[in-house]
Amino acid sequence: MFTVSTSPLIHPNIRNNVFMPRRIRLHTSPSIRLSIRSSSSSSRDTGFTCIDGKKEAKSIRDEIKIQVSRMAASKNIVPGLAVILVGDKEDSASYVRNKKKACESVGIKSVDVCLPEDSSEEDVLKYVLSFNKDPSIHGILVQLPLPSHLNEANILNKIIKEKDVDGFHPENMGLLVMRGREPYFxxxxxxxxxxxxxxxxxxxxxxxxxxxxxxxxxxxxxxxxxxxxxxxxxxxxxxxxxxxxxxxxxxxxxxxxxxxxxxxxxxxxxxxxxxxxxxxxxxxxxxxxxxxxxxxxxxxxxxxxxxxxxxxxxxxxxxxIAMLLSNTLSSAKKFITSNDL
Amino acid sequence: MFTVSTSPLIHPNIRNNVFMPRRIRLHTSPSIRLSIRSSSSSSRDTGFTCIDGKKEAKSIRDEIKIQVSRMAASKNIVPGLAVILVGDKEDSASYVRNKKKACESVGIKSVDVCLPEDSSEEDVLKYVLSFNKDPSIHGILVQLPLPSHLNEANILNKIIKEKDVDGFHPENMGLLVMRGREPYFxxxxxxxxxxxxxxxxxxxxxxxxxxxxxxxxxxxxxxxxxxxxxxxxxxxxxxxxxxxxxxxxxxxxxxxxxxxxxxxxxxxxxxxxxxxxxxxxxxxxxxxxxxxxxxxxxxxxxxxxxxxxxxxxxxxxxxxIAMLLSNTLSSAKKFITSNDL
The missing domain is CATH 3.40.50.720 (NAD(P)-binding Rossmann-like Domain)
Incomplete structure (x- = not known):
């Protein structure tokens, strides 16, 4: 029997998969600037802060990498992300490459499917349904925008909610919006x-x-x-x-x-x-x-x-991209937890 | 074969089941009041208007009544609304009675189920699932709040979306919120x-x-x-x-x-x-x-x-209540349309 690790995903102060550090007051009066943690390398004498997403993302990826390797060691499970790309739009292909690289950098298994521009809805759905059933895949995303002949909603709605790491399903959006409910992702x-x-x-x-x-x-x-x-x-x-x-x-x-x-x-x-x-x-x-x-x-x-x-x-x-990795890892953790129950 | 009536539900200027009359500009400068239609009986010399929901609701019910009787005549179908009440909270019982009366006033069939306070989730779900399958029922609502031992979300989520005339399902909320999507109700x-x-x-x-x-x-x-x-x-x-x-x-x-x-x-x-x-x-x-x-x-x-x-x-x-009747009628119309396809 597996023992579920209780170590946090990103940071000790975490709630609902969202980082929850101790807050400080935001100063909004005209003469007083935001007081932020002094460790920021971007702070200037003026008190202005350039919020360094690159640095924070790296720190999150480093933390995810540790979690992924612990999961592999203790459960013999590697989180898996499947990305489906339809057509050869250069922007989209570049995003998919970046996601693949990011997965590799933290040890998440990445499976890419590149389909031709003129693929039918059935062609795309064949892969979606196959990944839905695949126990080695914990997150599925379809790179948007899809070619205009494909019905985006029809395809996205077929991804099972437990693997919809993009969180684009209407039910997920409803759960995110509603008071007292929690989205899948x-x-x-x-x-x-x-x-x-x-x-x-x-x-x-x-x-x-x-x-x-x-x-x-x-x-x-x-x-x-x-x-x-x-x-x-x-x-x-x-x-x-x-x-x-x-x-x-x-x-x-x-x-x-x-x-x-x-x-x-x-x-x-x-x-x-x-x-x-x-x-x-x-x-x-x-x-x-x-x-x-x-x-x-x-x-x-x-x-x-x-x-x-x-x-x-x-x-x-x-x-x-860091949040995509975080959602994929969360999903893998939930699959482990549900299999342990 | 049935012919689907194309006459509008509420009013000739309707879009997506929402009344869309010709708009006039809202005057919001301090000295200029809202210009509303002059037929309102509540207009006063000051230009202030008491928005008469009772009157508008009656007008909507009258229009629904005509639609319901046309549907009965042309399709031999009567829209049906099932209301499930658990417990004996006086407020809730009174709301259910009002809904029943309103249904009767427009010719919608109303089926009420009153269950005891200590009913189990299974007791309630038995009725939900039965109404889900019942072709004479086009709308199902569970009167809220439910007794505290029952899980509201679990029960509401079991109403099929095509009959969820209250529109409380998370997927319906997601569809309502999302751009380019339409809720069921x-x-x-x-x-x-x-x-x-x-x-x-x-x-x-x-x-x-x-x-x-x-x-x-x-x-x-x-x-x-x-x-x-x-x-x-x-x-x-x-x-x-x-x-x-x-x-x-x-x-x-x-x-x-x-x-x-x-x-x-x-x-x-x-x-x-x-x-x-x-x-x-x-x-x-x-x-x-x-x-x-x-x-x-x-x-x-x-x-x-x-x-x-x-x-x-x-x-x-x-x-x-008028909108509940309107949603129930819409639902019956959709069932007819989908059966005609």
Whole structure:
């Protein structure tokens, strides 16, 4: 009989798979900046902090690696992630490669299936159903977007909820949203945003949060994660008439609109904390490839006003993949626990 | 072969089972009140409107009654609603009686099951599973709250989604929340709130809405219905630090906190529209029974500031039952359509 390890996944202060360190107060008055842990290498004399997602993601991956090797040693089980890619979109292929590399770096088994662009729904579902049954696979994800002839919802809904590590199933979303319920998995990017706030000791309870964007993948779930932690949340979007004015009321801003440099310095209340989820390519003749990545927030302006902000790249992006690894490991742990019962 | 009637359920201007009349602009500047349709019997010289839920609910029931009798004539099918009541809580028994009466008034078949307080989960599930299979039943609801020894989620989750006319299943909530998806049913009270806004031609798109309360049954779904209609939505709750100040920013206020008279006149922006979902019993020695019903909004103060408000009783309450009938009729229509395919 196996003995279930009780050592934590990420950190001793963990609750519901979300990191829960001791909180400190968020200072939001105009003259007082966010007080963060002094160990941050990005702190400057001004009190401004660049939230280092790359560093935090590495630290999470290191912790996951230890957990994975303990699981292999004590249970002879290796967590497995299956990724299904349909078509040859370069962005998607690159994301899948990064996920594969990240899995390898922590010892998670990664199985990739690359299907041609003109695959039918049945072709894709054949793999989904096979991975659903495969006991060596604990997480399944279908890389989005799918080619337009495929029905995304039909395919995603077929992944069993216990392996839906992306957390995109409507029932999972319902459970995430509802009071007193727990989702199977918290979707990776929103989980990464909240994890960064926790790791930088940003107090959420009672704070005003503005989420810019209402996508199923980021905006909506992150709004509910903040609400579940007792923030007062406003969701703004393309039909909002005065986004600047409303955003300026926020102690915490999550920008997930997909609009390069949309959030200017004037949108930000002095001392606010800004999480920039945007990943936008813009032309830049001075950049080696003629373009560069920017977020939804104008970093140069924001860093003069905010107390802390995530850069792009190196902010939320690396956290998303770390959270995918974390969800896959959690899933493997749950499978072990349920088999032990 | 049956011919499916294409006549609308509620009104010619309907979309996704939600009434969609031609909108007029909501005037929210301090000096200009909401312009509503002039036929309202509650209009006063001041331009203030008492939103008459009782009247609107009657009008909806009348329309449903016509639809039900047409369905019986053309398809020989009577929509059926099963209500399961566990225990002898007087409030719950009274709600069930009201639902039964409302069903009878429009020709919907109503089947009630009253089980003793100490019923087991199996006892309740036996009826749920039987109604799930019963082709004469198109809607099933379990009256809440259940006795504390029963697991509410376990029982509600067993109602098949096609008959979950309360819309409380997590997957239904997920579908309601997600962009580009449609729920099986919109939960009755939130649907009633939005229906009143539509019927009083209150413009929602681009307006600031504040939802007070984050319950699974009202606050959360109504926030998403408003968001789906392009309002900019803020959810406030017991941990919000300055609810008065935030509420005062709203063009539309939905009060669903369960706190008698919480929203005072000073919380309301002049010209705002207020939907009061609260049903609170307070002591009143002058009332015949020693108590009376009040909402979450202090009506006497609010009606001097708001352009329109629902009274309690006679506002949202009657709409909730009308929406239950509407969902049951919709369900019967969907069963006919799917059998015709």
């Amino acid at each position: 918290v979707p990776c990017t929103p989980k990464g945003c909240i994890e960064l706030l926790h790791r930088y000791n940003v107090e959420i309870k009672g704070k005003r949060a503005v989420v810019i964007g209402r996508s199923n993948i980021v905006g909506l779930p992150v709004a509910h994660l903040l609400l579940n932690e007792d923030a007062t949340v406003t969701i703004i979007h393309s039909k909002t008439k005065n986004p600047e004015e409303i955003t300026r009321e926020a102690d915490i801003i999550i920008a997930a609109a997909g609009q390069p440099n949309m959030v200017r310095g004037s949108w930000i209340k002095p001392g606010a904390v800004v999480i920039d989820v945007g990943i936008n390519h813009i032309e830049d003749p001075n950049a080696p490839r003629g373009h560069r990545l920017v977020g939804d927030v104008c970093y140069e302006e924001a860093c003069k006003v905010a107390s802390a902000i995530t850069p792009v790249p190196g902010g939320v992006g690396p956290m998303t | 919109v939960p009755c009270t939130p649907k009633g709130c939005i229906e009143l806004l539509h019927r009083y031609n209150v413009e929602i798109k681009g307006k600031r809405a504040v939802v007070i309360g984050r319950s699974n049954i009202v606050g959360l779904p109504v926030a998403h219905l408003l968001l789906n209609e392009d309002a900019t939505v803020t959810i406030i709750h017991s941990k919000t630090k300055n609810p008065e100040e935030i509420t005062r920013e709203a063009d539309i206020i939905i009060a669903a906190a369960g706190q008698p008279n919480m929203v005072r006149g000073s919380w309301i922006k002049p010209g705002a529209v207020v939907i009061d979902v609260g049903i609170n019993h307070i002591e009143d020695p002058n009332a015949p029974r020693g108590h009376r019903l009040v909402g979450d909004v202090c009506y006497e103060e609010a009606c001097k500031v708001a352009s329109a408000i629902t009274p309690v009783p006679g506002g949202v309450g009657p709409m909730t």
